[in-house]
Amino acid sequence: MLDGIFTGLSTAVMPFNLLMVVVGCFAGTFIGMLPGLGPISAVALMIPITYGLDPSSGIILMAGVYYGAVFGGSTSSILINAPGCASTVVTSFDGYPLAQQNQAGKALALAAYCSFTGGTVGAIALLVAAPALASVSLSFQSTDYFALMVLGLTAVAAFSGKGQVIKALLMTVFGLMISTVGTDVTSGATRFTFGSLDLVDGISFLLLAMATFALAEVVMTVLRREHKEEDQIVDMHALGSMKLSKEEVLHVAPTVGRSSIFGFLIGVLPGAGATIASFLAYGMERNLAPADVKKKFGRGALRGLAAPESANNAASTGSFVPLLTLGIPGSGTTAIMLGALIAYGIQPGPRLFIDNPDVFWSVIISMYFGNLVLLILNLPLIPYISKLLVIPRPILIPMILFFSITGVYLVSFNTFDIHMMVIITVIAIFLKLLEFPMAPMLLGFILGSIMETNLSRALVISDGSLAFLWERPLTLAIMSVAIVVLCVPPILERIRGTRTKRGPESAINEGEG
Amino acid sequence: MTITKDHIGGLVFLSLSLAYGSQVDTIRLLPGDELEPFHAQTLPYWLSIMGAVLSVALILTAERGSEHKLSLRGYDFALVAKLLALIVAYGVALEWIGFLLSTTFFLLGGFWLLGERRIRVSFGVAILFSLGIWFVLSQLLDIYLAPGQLFSGLMGD
Numbered sequence: 307m308l309d310g311i312f313t314g315l316s317t318a319v320m321p322f323n324l325l326m327v328v329v330g331c332f333a334g335t336f337i338g339m340l341p342g343l344g345p346i347s348a349v350a351l352m353i354p355i356t357y358g359l360d361p362s363s364g365i366i367l368m369a370g371v372y373y374g375a376v377f378g379g380s381t382s383s384i385l386i387n388a389p390g391c392a393s394t395v396v397t398s399f400d401g402y403p404l405a406q407q408n409q410a411g412k413a414l415a416l417a418a419y420c421s422f423t424g425g426t427v428g429a430i431a432l433l434v435a436a437p438a439l440a441s442v443s444l445s446f447q448s449t450d451y452f453a454l455m456v457l458g459l460t461a462v463a464a465f466s467g468k469g470q471v472i473k474a475l476l477m478t479v480f481g482l483m484i485s486t487v488g489t490d491v492t493s494g495a496t497r498f499t500f501g502s503l504d505l506v507d508g509i510s511f512l513l514l515a516m517a518t519f520a521l522a523e524v525v526m527t528v529l530r531r532e533h534k535e536e537d538q539i540v541d542m543h544a545l546g547s548m549k550l551s552k553e554e555v556l557h558v559a560p561t562v563g564r565s566s567i568f569g570f571l572i573g574v575l576p577g578a579g580a581t582i583a584s585f586l587a588y589g590m591e592r593n594l595a596p597a598d599v600k601k602k603f604g605r606g607a608l609r610g611l612a613a614p615e616s617a618n619n620a621a622s623t624g625s626f627v628p629l630l631t632l633g634i635p636g637s638g639t640t641a642i643m644l645g646a647l648i649a650y651g652i653q654p655g656p657r658l659f660i661d662n663p664d665v666f667w668s669v670i671i672s673m674y675f676g677n678l679v680l681l682i683l684n685l686p687l688i689p690y691i692s693k694l695l696v697i698p699r700p701i702l703i704p705m706i707l708f709f710s711i712t713g714v715y716l717v718s719f720n721t722f723d724i725h726m727m728v729i730i731t732v733i734a735i736f737l738k739l740l741e742f743p744m745a746p747m748l749l750g751f752i753l754g755s756i757m758e759t760n761l762s763r764a765l766v767i768s769d770g771s772l773a774f775l776w777e778r779p780l781t782l783a784i785m786s787v788a789i790v791v792l793c794v795p796p797i798l799e800r801i802r803g804t805r806t807k808r809g810p811e812s813a814i815n816e817g818e819g
Numbered sequence: 820m821t822i823t824k825d826h827i828g829g830l831v832f833l834s835l836s837l838a839y840g841s842q843v844d845t846i847r848l849l850p851g852d853e854l855e856p857f858h859a860q861t862l863p864y865w866l867s868i869m870g871a872v873l874s875v876a877l878i879l880t881a882e883r884g885s886e887h888k889l890s891l892r893g894y895d896f897a898l899v900a901k902l903l904a905l906i907v908a909y910g911v912a913l914e915w916i917g918f919l920l921s922t923t924f925f926l927l928g929g930f931w932l933l934g935e936r937r938i939r940v941s942f943g944v945a946i947l948f949s950l951g952i953w954f955v956l957s958q959l960l961d962i963y964l965a966p967g968q969l970f971s972g973l974m975g976d
Contacts, residue, residue, distance in 0.1 A: 358960070472877045473825075476832050479870045483839055486863050490846075495859040497846045498839075528902060529894050533933055701944055704929025708922065711906060712952075715913065716962065724910035728903050735899070739889065740828040762857040770856025 310437065314667025317362050318675060326363050327672055330370020331679045336694055337371070338378025340702075343523055344391025345375035345580075345622075345639045346745070350519045351706075353512055353646050354713035361650040362665050366672040368643050369626075373425065373676040374684070376580065376622055380417045380615060381688055385410060393580035393618045396588045400603065400610035407606055408546050415548040416608060417615045418685045420562050424616035425677035427566035428573070428623025432670055435574070439631040440659035440666075448763040449774045451633075451655075453784035455757040458634035460792040461575065462746045471796055474746045477737075481750025482757075484509055491755055492762050504722045509730075511645040513714050513723055514751055517730035518744050519642070520710040524703055525731055526738060533699040548685075558612040561591055569617030573624020579637030580618040580625070587617030623673055629654055630666060633756070638745030645752045653756075824889045825881030833874035840867030901932050917967030918956075922949040 317323060330352070337348040348371050356364030379394035384401035397417065404413035446454070463474035487498045488508025499505040527533055565587040572583040591613035592603045603610045625637040633655030635641035647654050652662055659666050684691070714723050734744060768774040776782045843863045852858040881887075905928045912921035926945035935941050956962045965971070 472873055472880065473828065476828075476870065476873045476877060479866055479873060480832070480835070483835075483863070483866050483870065486866070490859040492857075493849055493852060493859045495847055495849070497859060497863065498842060525899055525902065528933070529896070529899050531893070531895050698935065700930055700933035700935035701940075703933055704926050705948065707902070707906065707929060708926065708952075711909065712922075715910075716956070719965075721910040721914050724913070725907060728906050728910075732903065737828075739891075739894075740824045740831075742828060758862050761862070765857040766855070 310663055310667045311433070311671070313663050314669075314671040317664045317668035318366065318671040323363050323366050323668065323672065324675065326359075326367040327370045327675045328679055328683065330367045330372075331374040331377075331676055331684055332691070334371035334374020334376075335378035335381070335680075335684055335691055336374075338375030338391060339382045339691070339694075340378075343375075343706075344379060345372050345393070346391075346519045346642060347523045348372070348375040349639050349642050350515045351709055351713065353515065353642070353649075354717055356646060357649070357717060361647070361652055361662070362668045364650065365643065365647065365665060365669050368646065369669055369673055370676045370679070372622060372639055372643075373421075373619070373673070373680060376618055377418070377421055377680050377684060378691075380421065381414065381691075384413045384417060384611075391581075393584050393621075394614075395581075396584045396614035397611065397618075399588065399614075400605070400607050403604070403606035404608075404611065409606070411546040411548040412550060413611060414688060415685065416550060416554075416558070416611055418681055419550070420558070420565075420612045420615035421619040422677050422681045423562050424566040424569055424619035425623055425680075426674065427563075427616075428570045428620040429670065429674045429677065431567075431570045431620075432623050432627055432673070435627050436630050436666075436670065437659060439627060440656050443631055443656035444660075446656060446780070447778070448760040448767070449778055449781040450784060452757060452760040452764050453775070453781045453788065454632055454634055455753050455760065457784050457788040457791070458628070458632075458753060459746070459750060459757075460788045462749050464791045464795050470741075470743060471792075473742050477742050477744070477747040478750040481747035481752075482754045484514065484747075485751045485754025485758075491759060504720065504726075509726070509751075510714075510718070510723070511649060511752060512717060513727055514730060515642050515645060515748060516710050516714050517727040518734045518748065519638075520713075521707065521727060521731045522734035522738065522744075524706050524710065525735060527699075528703065529735065533703055554608060558608050561609045561612045562616045564594075565591065565613040565616035566620040569620030570624040572617070573621030573637070574627045579639070580621040583621035583624075584614035584618040587613040619677075626669065626673070630658060630669065631656060633658075634753075635749060638748065641745060641749045641752055645748075648752070821883060821885050821888060823882055823884070823887040825877055825887065827889060829874045829878035829881060832877070833871055836867050836870030836874055839863065839870065843867060898932060902929070905929060905932065913967075915967050915969045917970060918964040919949055919953045920967070922952065 318327075333352070334345070334348050337343050337351065338345065349368050352368055352371050356367055359367065375391065376393060379389055379391040380397045380401070383389040383394045383398035384405050387398050387402040387405075389395045389398050401413045401417065404410065459478045460475075463471055463478055485508070487505060489496050489506055496506055568587055568590065569580075569583040572586060573580065588610060591609055592600060595603065595607075595609060599607060599609060622637075622639075625635070625640045628634045629640040629644055633644065633653065635644045644654055647665075652658065652665060711724055711727065714727060715721070738744070764774045765771075768777075774781060775785055840863075843860050846860050846863065848858055848860065905925065908928075909921055909925040912924065915921075923945050926948060927941055930941045930945065953964065957964050966974075
């Protein structure tokens with residue numbers, strides 16, 4: 307492991323890669339601050355840029371953007387009560403009241419320290435958990451991989467919120483359907499191309515990700531007339547002190563520790579991302595708090611701010627564990643990174659640890675650097691980065707649209723792709739209006755061809771019999787977990803008879819991190 | 820009976836799954852493939868069945884309250900349609916008048932549609948931004964940006 311850490315360290319400390327961490331954190335913070343654009347959109351916008359870089363630098367840049375976007379989301383939650391992404395919605399519950407009490411500086415500093423601690427705990431846990439899990443998963447066969455894909459897809463659906471499970475499953479199937487367009491990798495047969503040469507290679511991952519998470523998100527802000535809303539400009543001189551007293555630090559320390567570990571564990575679960583971790587950590591902390599502190603929750607409680615901030619960053623790191631070791635993304639954002647890695651010709655999974663140790667370890671090490679950059683550089687610069695938000699929306703939106711479109715065009719130089727993006731955006735907007743989550747669709751699309759290849763191998767080996775699902779103990783165990791994950795939440799929901807309100811997890815629809 | 824978002828979504832996906840399933844037979848198999856346990860039609864076939872079953876399940880378990888009805892009030896569909904039309908036009912313009920001019924016109928159109936009426940600001944930002952991006956792409960990153968068929972034709976390339 308020590309060799310690996312040094313490999314990662316030597317790659318991560320290369321000046322260019324350090325620059326990527328810094329640039330990624332800044333770009334992510336800025337994009338994350340814009341209401342409506344979350345980590346998924348931020349990472350999607352970066353994909354075309356990373357195509358010109360080597361895989362390690364590309365993934366380091368995207369990881370930096372991911373962190374920065376979560377941090378940027380927290381900043382806009384605290385300063386203007388407009389969460390940039392779903393995973394920082396809870397931050398506004400206590401962060402904004404603190405800002406209203408002229409303690410915005412303290413809230414921002416606490417958020418940064420908690421993010422740093424959460425990210426650090428997450429990075430250390432990742433350092434231990436990822437290689438261990440990777441070495442275990444080296445014994446996996448195609449049947450186990452197929453079962454893992456099924457687990458990944460069902461978990462995303464199961465964690466998508468009350469009343470959303472069937473919709474998320476439908477979107478997963480829709481993503482799998484889209485992945486079948488083009489040439490079949492095993493037989494070479496063309497499928498659903500309707501005679502169009504432009505579809506023979508299938509629909510590109512970049513095009514789908516940009517259309518559903520970058521273009522559609524921006525167009526949705528226009529559709530909701532949010533571009534006409536005037537931003538509340540915060541007086542940066544009235545931020546107040548950024549210092550925390552010793553008593554305050556001691557008051558929140560246990561919360562930060564608990565929430566970081568809890569967040570990491572939630573993040574590791576395939577499908578459960580930073581949003582669910584932040585909501586659960588907040589709920590847990592409120593339940594644990596003594597009566598007098600409990601009353602303060604929602605009115606500017608420091609523990610209420612510390613819990614979600616620690617948990618969402620630890621979960622962001624945790625979601626890299628299934629991505630790097632099993633090739634299954636833990637969240638929507640890591641699903642996009644999975645697609646980008648596949649586009650580089652790198653297959654995340656147990657072999658990544660052996661075949662591309664530089665990518666594996668440098669991502670882990672650079673995450674820690676990312677946390678440091680956020681704390682040392684971003685926090686003091688928040689007043690200045692926030693000024694970028696002064697750019698009027700009618701100017702900013704066409705520019706973001708331009709980046710989304712040309713990001714796809716400059717890879718293929720085919721204007722058909724631009725028209726295809728418009729069609730997919732229209733479909734995405736329609737589905738968003740019907741409250742269908744987008745992340746399961748993208749995950750289904752990305753995992754579709756890998757799942758088909760493994761299913762094909764497994765069926766050929768077992769001579770067409772589905773007995774492989776229960777004959778191999780490991781496959782049976784993973785399939786059983788998938789069934790439990792899928793069936794237990796709806797059954798519990800039925801037992802409790804809570805078919806009234808949808809959970810906050812349905813925020814996944816708004817661009818889950 | 821109230822038609823809710825879930826009902827509409829279920830019906831749309833049911834139609835999609837049936838249409839998708841109806842096209843499965845059009846996938847050409849290699850000779851002998853039909854005897855294999857897994858071929859190019861297998862996954863699409865099962866996906867269409869799964870899609871149809873889940874769609875029916877969504878329709879049957881749909882939320883029935885009036886608060887779940889699809890409401891299109893308050894949305895600016897006209898502006899979105901114009902913006903998407905502008906993107907399509909940008910795609911066409913890229914081929915004919917090249918990157919620099921089409922990007923400038925796209926940004927000007929976008930600013931105007933979204934309500935920016937300060938002519939100097941619009942032209943200044945659009946021209947400087949387009950020039951800056953063109954310079955980075957073509958001069959710094961050495962990416963070839965075609966001048967557009969119109970100019971290629973005029974210059975006799």
